[in-house]
Amino acid sequence: xxxxxxxxxxxxxxxTARAAARRAAxxxxxxxxxxxxxxxxxxLTAGGPRERFSPHDPSAEGSMAVAEVLxxxxxxxxxxxSLAQTRAAVADGQTTTIVLADRDDDLSSSQRRELLALAHRxxxxxxxxxxxxxxxxxxxxxxxxxxxxxxxxxxxxVQRAGRVSGTxxxxxxxxxxxxxxxxxxxxxxxxxxxxxxxxxxATRVTVVGTGAAFTNRDVDRDGNxxxxxTLLGVDPTLVWYLPxxxxxxxxxxxxxxxxPDWVPPLAxxxxxxALAAALWRGRRLGPLVVERLPVHVRASETMEGRARLYERAxxxxxxxxxxxxxxxxxxxxxVGLPRTAxxxxxxxxxxxxxxxxxxxVRDLVLDAVPRGDRELVRLSDALASLEADAVARVAARGRKxxxxx
Amino acid sequence: xxxxxxxxxxxxxxxxPLVAFDAPVxxxxxxxxxxxxxxxxxxxxxxxxxxxxxxxxxxxxxLGEEAESVLVVANTGARRVHGVVRDAWEPSAGAxxxxxxxxxxxxxxxxxxxxxxxxxxxxxxTEHVTVRxxxxxxxxxxxxxxxxPGSVRVLPxxxxxxxxxxxxxxxxxxxxxxxxxxxxxxxxxxxxxEYVRGDDVRSLDWRATARRGGxxxxxxxxxxxxxxxxxxxxxxxxxxxxxxxxxRIRDEPRMDTAFEASLLLAALxxxxxxxxxxxxxxxxxxxxxxxxxxxxxxxRMVDALAPLxxxxxxxxxRAVPAxxxxxxxxxxxxxxxxxxxxxxxAHGLLATLPxxxxxxxxxxxxxxxxxxxxxxxxxxxxxxxxxxxxAERALIDRERVAAAVGRLGAEVVTxxxxxxxxxxxxxxxxxxxxxxx
Numbered sequence: 001x002x003x004x005x006x007x008x009x010x011x012x013x014x015x016t017a018r019a020a021a022r023r024a025a026x027x028x029x030x031x032x033x034x035x036x037x038x039x040x041x042x043x044l045t046a047g048g049p050r051e052r053f054s055p056h057d058p059s060a061e062g063s064m065a066v067a068e069v070l071x072x073x074x075x076x077x078x079x080x081x082s083l084a085q086t087r088a089a090v091a092d093g094q095t096t097t098i099v100l101a102d103r104d105d106d107l108s109s110s111q112r113r114e115l116l117a118l119a120h121r122x123x124x125x126x127x128x129x130x131x132x133x134x135x136x137x138x139x140x141x142x143x144x145x146x147x148x149x150x151x152x153x154x155x156x157x158v159q160r161a162g163r164v165s166g167t168x169x170x171x172x173x174x175x176x177x178x179x180x181x182x183x184x185x186x187x188x189x190x191x192x193x194x195x196x197x198x199x200x201x202a203t204r205v206t207v208v209g210t211g212a213a214f215t216n217r218d219v220d221r222d223g224n225x226x227x228x229x230t231l232l233g234v235d236p237t238l239v240w241y242l243p244x245x246x247x248x249x250x251x252x253x254x255x256x257x258x259x260p261d262w263v264p265p266l267a268x269x270x271x272x273x274a275l276a277a278a279l280w281r282g283r284r285l286g287p288l289v290v291e292r293l294p295v296h297v298r299a300s301e302t303m304e305g306r307a308r309l310y311e312r313a314x315x316x317x318x319x320x321x322x323x324x325x326x327x328x329x330x331x332x333x334x335v336g337l338p339r340t341a342x343x344x345x346x347x348x349x350x351x352x353x354x355x356x357x358x359x360x361v362r363d364l365v366l367d368a369v370p371r372g373d374r375e376l377v378r379l380s381d382a383l384a385s386l387e388a389d390a391v392a393r394v395a396a397r398g399r400k401x402x403x404x405x
Numbered sequence: 406x407x408x409x410x411x412x413x414x415x416x417x418x419x420x421x422p423l424v425a426f427d428a429p430v431x432x433x434x435x436x437x438x439x440x441x442x443x444x445x446x447x448x449x450x451x452x453x454x455x456x457x458x459x460x461x462x463x464x465x466x467x468l469g470e471e472a473e474s475v476l477v478v479a480n481t482g483a484r485r486v487h488g489v490v491r492d493a494w495e496p497s498a499g500a501x502x503x504x505x506x507x508x509x510x511x512x513x514x515x516x517x518x519x520x521x522x523x524x525x526x527x528x529x530x531t532e533h534v535t536v537r538x539x540x541x542x543x544x545x546x547x548x549x550x551x552x553x554p555g556s557v558r559v560l561p562x563x564x565x566x567x568x569x570x571x572x573x574x575x576x577x578x579x580x581x582x583x584x585x586x587x588x589x590x591x592x593x594x595x596x597x598x599e600y601v602r603g604d605d606v607r608s609l610d611w612r613a614t615a616r617r618g619g620x621x622x623x624x625x626x627x628x629x630x631x632x633x634x635x636x637x638x639x640x641x642x643x644x645x646x647x648x649x650x651x652x653r654i655r656d657e658p659r660m661d662t663a664f665e666a667s668l669l670l671a672a673l674x675x676x677x678x679x680x681x682x683x684x685x686x687x688x689x690x691x692x693x694x695x696x697x698x699x700x701x702x703x704x705r706m707v708d709a710l711a712p713l714x715x716x717x718x719x720x721x722x723r724a725v726p727a728x729x730x731x732x733x734x735x736x737x738x739x740x741x742x743x744x745x746x747x748x749x750x751a752h753g754l755l756a757t758l759p760x761x762x763x764x765x766x767x768x769x770x771x772x773x774x775x776x777x778x779x780x781x782x783x784x785x786x787x788x789x790x791x792x793x794x795x796a797e798r799a800l801i802d803r804e805r806v807a808a809a810v811g812r813l814g815a816e817v818v819t820x821x822x823x824x825x826x827x828x829x830x831x832x833x834x835x836x837x838x839x840x841x842x
Contacts, residue, residue: 011552012549013533013551014548014550260427261429262424265429265431265432269416269417269419269432276408276412276413280409280410280413283407283408285489285535285548286491286534287493287535289531289532290495291495291497294658295714295717296652296653296715297651297653298653299654299659299774300776300777303792303796303799304795306795306798307780307795310794310795311788311791319794322797322801323790323793329804377787381784384782
């Protein structure tokens with residue numbers, strides 16, 4: 001046994017923590033730069049929540065213009081997103097207007113009814129059917145109204161506006177307006193009006209269909225601004241209420257609010273345990289060793305390939321000819337003829353040996369053309385039986401030759 | 406670094422204080438504790454980088470037999486190294502257990518033994534040794550991979566040596582050492598000696614008998630010539646290491662079959678007193694064993710053949726006559742171990758053969774696939790018939806090449822991988838008996 005001894009000084013393949021950190025530093029710096037750039041771009045382009053009638057939204061659909069002008073005019077505009085906030089924001093119901101735009105139908109019936117009790121004036125922007133049923137039962141939705149509407153009632157806001165334009169919704173009174181003490185304004189004809197002002201309980205509810213007049217895009221057209229500012233600027237305090245998911249959650253308690261407080265940290269701990277387990281099981285004891293495998297191919301691969309080619313091309317005659325050539329070579333040796341003997345001689349000798357008709361033998365080894373796979377199999381079987389027959393005859397003759405010289 | 410199952414358990418146990426105290430501070434506090442403990446463990450663990458390695462390996466091992474790799478690990482660090490060591494042998498080295506526990510105090514050394522049962526011939530390598538060293542708390546470990554290359558040369562198995570005794574017996578019959586004393590064409594004059602009963606009367610040398618002069622008993626004065634088979638003939642084995650050698654028949658590549666046949670013939674021929682040279686060749690000489698004799702020849706042959714694998718290029722047969730001439734200028738038995746499958750692939754061989762057969766006795770030795778012959782007989786359904794046709798076509802092609810080789814004056818030896826080595830040995834004995842060497 002000869003020995004080979006490795007160098008006493010061992011080269012370490014694993015980088016030290018410091019070397020690994022140094023190698024990873026450029027990549028970490030690159031990743032940090034990308035994250036930083038993403039944060040900056042997001043901060044520059046994002047301008048608060050995009051929502052129609054939102055007092056924070058400076059985009060075309062928002063209502064930041066109206067809210068800001070009202071603030072400049074000395075109105076205390078308080079944006080709220082839940083009923084609880086709204087309740088807290090209303091200090092004195094008699095000096096407060098609430099403007100409500102419940103576009104996603106987040107509020108329930110009882111929540112809407114509660115709103116009625118909060119302030120003495122409630123402006124409802126483009127209400128849908130459930131909102132109307134709760135806040136203004138005698139009013140029904142009547143589809144789109146005319147794009148340009150003219151002042152036609154005694155409401156101060158409408159009087160001051162004169163002409164209101166932009167897409168608006170129309171509403172229709174289901175009861176007699178006089179009986180309901182309702183004021184109908186901005187009519188499009190046929191009993192359809194875009195502003196309906198009526199008392200409900202102790203509150204004056206103003207149903208406003210001319211939502212466009214409140215948006216940043218259309219607020220400066222015709223008398224839109226006058227309409228919006230006058231409607232909302234009556235009281236010193238304006239609570240701008242856009243209901244949100246919080247109102248839905250207030251009705252239906254979530255799983256999180258029902259479960260104990262330690263559940264979320266426990267989930268975090270479970271995830272960390274799984275991570276630790278993955279590290280425990282996944283850490284390999286050193287790198288894999290590469291096996292240098294030589295190239296080996298099955299020798300019969302070419303034969304198999306050729307067989308599949310024959311089959312796919314339906315080359316029956318060619319296949320049969322290969323079988324015939326093999327059989328003829330063996331038969332020639334059997335009857336004692338050279339490999340190069342003419343086919344006719346072999347046919348003669350074989351016919352004589354096996355006692356078959358020479359025509360039949362010739363047909364089998366030369367002339368027959370297979371017309372289908374079934375016939376190919378039949379001819380191949382016939383060839384095999386001819387060969388077996390010849391072998392048996394030669395063997396029998398050999399035995400006879402041995403015993404009777 | 407690495408963490409243990411204890412570390413995972415410790416993280417999971419954090420659920421108990423989490424639920425018991427139900428305060429938001431518990432989770433970060435627990436995690437900080439666990440991380441601090443693991444960090445402490447890491448700092449206290451012995452450094453695997455402080456280990457020194459030395460290997461003792463057998464230079465050679467025979468395929469099918471077991472070898473032992475010895476790794477001496479010395480701890481030069483200040484702390485105890487307690488953990489596991491992995492000697493990274495490649496899979497075909499057949500290491501029975503690559504991981505061993507290790508517990509080394511500072512300044513101590515230990516021996517790690519790995520038993521190898523190689524699966525393939527050739528250089529079986531190990532690249533590195535990985536050590537994982539646990540801290541005293543068994544929570545975290547330091548891990549490092551140390552370069553410690555080593556290799557064992559795994560020799561071809563030479564399974565066909567089981568055929569050697571019977572062939573040697575046949576050789577002794579040819580040789581003068583048995584009682585059969587026949588004068589034949591494959592023999593040369595050895596010596597004169599007195600006639601003993603049983604000697605062939607045809608080998609009586611009457612002239613020598615007459616020279617010896619008169620005596621009483623004629624039978625005691627008769628002189629016979631003794632004969633022995635020719636000796637000191639040259640045999641050149643040329644193994645084709647090109648792409649055809651990469652073909653696998655049953656479970657054995659053609660190249661390995663060629664090696665088996667070469668080894669059997671070499672073992673036989675050296676006993677018969679002939680000189681054997683070996684060339685493995687595709688476009689360049691991949692291995693060459695020349696001028697070795699006796700037991701040394703087989704040792705050098707297996708050593709030269711062990712690391713060879715087929716190259717995926719076509720052998721350049723035009724260079725072979727010059728190569729054979731460089732081995733011996735005299736008449737020799739040239740054995741070409743290649744494949745004769747199709748006229749197209751054998752073209753280069755056929756073009757070169759006349760040059761070789763003019764000067765030498767040439768034997769072309771080719772393993773055949775028994776599956777092909779089986780396929781030619783199977784006619785069970787249409788797919789089998791197409792397969793049989795392709796098999797017949799392959800057999801016809803091989804017959805044609807064999808016939809062409811025969812016409813060019815070379816002999817052909819074919820057989821399945823198991824049959825080929827003894828068949829080649831038999832052909833050698835036949836040639837020797839016929840005195841054609």
